[in-house]
Amino acid sequence: MSELSFSELVDRVIGAKKPILLTHTRPDGDTVGSCAALAALFCAMGRHPAVVSPDPIPRRLSFLSDNEWFSPVDKYPSDATVIAVDVASPQQLGGLQATFTGALAPAFMIDHHERGVAFAPRFLRADASATGEIVYDLAVELVSRGALTAIPPFAVNAIFASISSDTGCFKYSNVTPRTHRIAASLLELGAEAPEINRLLFDVKTAEILSAEGYVASHVCSTPDGKIAWVLVTNEIRASLGLLDEHFETAIDVVRSLEGVEIAMAVKECSDGKFKVSFRSTGLDVARIAASLGGGGHLRAAGCSLSTKTAEEAAAIAVEAVKAAL
Ligand SMILES: [Mn+2]
Incomplete structure (x- = not known):
């Protein structure tokens, strides 16, 4: 083209x-x-x-x-x-x-x-x-x-x-x-x-505040605290009575945690795949996302993974980040 x-x-x-x-x-x-x-x-x-x-x-x-x-x-x-x-x-x-x-x-x-x-x-x-x-x-x-x-x-x-x-x-x-x-x-x-x-x-709706509250108390991270992520599955959304759009700021909550260099949000999508979003303080996450079939910008990128669970998708993404660090 x-x-x-x-x-x-x-x-x-x-x-x-x-x-x-x-x-x-x-x-x-x-x-x-x-x-x-x-x-x-x-x-x-x-x-x-x-x-x-x-x-x-x-x-x-x-x-x-x-x-x-x-x-x-x-x-x-x-x-x-x-x-x-x-x-x-x-x-x-x-x-x-x-x-x-x-x-x-x-x-x-x-x-x-x-x-x-x-x-x-x-x-x-x-x-x-x-x-x-x-x-x-x-x-x-x-x-x-x-x-x-x-x-x-x-x-x-x-x-x-x-x-x-x-x-x-x-x-x-x-x-x-x-x-x-x-x-x-x-x-x-x-x-x-x-x-x-x-x-x-x-301005945040009550739903978004509630989603951020959930994310804030469910951040996972590697032992050194440099890579952190949150999992948002259909089951979690349903249990909170929230929709996917309410979790748009989830990754911002994850990246605000002190010491985090690469933040990720793993979200279950309607097509059954898991969308992984990356934010970094310096590492080229566009390259990492591209290696997993996605794309984006140097410090903000994403990809979609066809795993069975959100945990598996997170594990793949964490490994890809570790390899790049
Ligand atoms: Mn744009």
């Missing part, structure tokens, strides 16, 4: 008459925020965009998705321009792969995952902290080319949300000087940063 230059990307965005934007599975603030921002840009250009997600959008992101663009569509026009946003691999389209094929196959992708797999012509900026940084560049370019008179306020907020989300509120190592410069420009454009950050990071 070809790699697009930035100007080719802008041409394709301007040429997209009936845009359909796709998020990745288990949608996060970057994929949802970037899609919402792009939808607002398309709308301002007189198009009628739609956003489609393979999984439900978490409630805490409803400030980005509670709008007409995210409402279900009965039938997609066969001449739609389908754009995958922040989707690193075809697997990350989940159940959408079956729908968005043939005439509806993605026309191009916009992404920042260094070890992603291109399944359509791709614009990739691996040094971008979030796909939102690319959407920001796009918005600025659309204005300078005269395709837009200004960046709509909703897009300003959605881009800010996508970047803040993927950088853990500007805390992770993926933050660059450019990330802050873009954030500064967004503030100058009126981004409601305190409220967005409060919604993304400070």
